[in-house]
Amino acid sequence: MEIKFKNMIDVETYNKLRETVGWNPLAPQQAQRGLEHSYCIVAEAEHKTAGMLRILSDNGYMAFIADVMVFPEYQGKGIGTALMEKAMDHIRTESRGLTVIINLMAVQGKESFYTKFGFIERPNSSDGAGMHQWINPFEKK
Numbered sequence: 001m002e003i004k005f006k007n008m009i010d011v012e013t014y015n016k017l018r019e020t021v022g023w024n025p026l027a028p029q030q031a032q033r034g035l036e037h038s039y040c041i042v043a044e045a046e047h048k049t050a051g052m053l054r055i056l057s058d059n060g061y062m063a064f065i066a067d068v069m070v071f072p073e074y075q076g077k078g079i080g081t082a083l084m085e086k087a088m089d090h091i092r093t094e095s096r097g098l099t100v101i102i103n104l105m106a107v108q109g110k111e112s113f114y115t116k117f118g119f120i121e122r123p124n125s126s127d128g129a130g131m132h133q134w135i136n137p138f139e140k141k
Contacts, residue, residue: 003082004044009035013049021069038066041086043079050074053083055090063091065104084117105130 009017011032015025026034038054051070057063065087070079091102106114111121123129 001045001077003050003079005082005086006042006044007040009040009042009049009052011035014052017049017052017069017071018067020071023069039090041083041090043070043074043083045074045077045079050077051079051083053087055087057091057094059094061095061098061100063094063100063102065102068104080113081116084114088117103130105132 011028014031014035015028019025025031035054038056040052040054042052043050049071051068051074053068054066055063056066065084068080068083070083088102091100102119104114104119106119115121120127
């Protein structure tokens with residue numbers, strides 16, 4: 001299967017992909033802002049979107065890989081691997097030979113996919129657990 005790459009995805013397809021992999025869709029204006037402030041890598045197969053990921057960077061020493069998603073009908077066909085390879089190549093190129101740390105949060109059970117790219121699981125003997133927090137103004141306290 002031939003995979004082509006582009007750097008744009010529309011909000012409707014992005015939210016459809018989020019829903020298909022079991023994530024909540026975002027408000028269109030919120031999704032648009034997020035996409036505009038990210039470097040997107042979108043995989044196309046058979047003339048349609050197969051998957052995507054986003055890279056957020058401070059253009060210094062910190063990068064974050066987010067939203068690694070592949071439509072179920074394309075999972076297990078190398079799309080996720082191809083996306084990660086493209087992302088790692090992009091980050092290496094943009095780092096201009098300098099040190100950079102790449103962060104990501106794996107979905108539970110998918111950690112081994114990322115270890116193939118050199119990521120280490122936390123916590124470990126030298127690093128504490130990664131942490132996160134959602135701020136949801138619509139959630140009742």
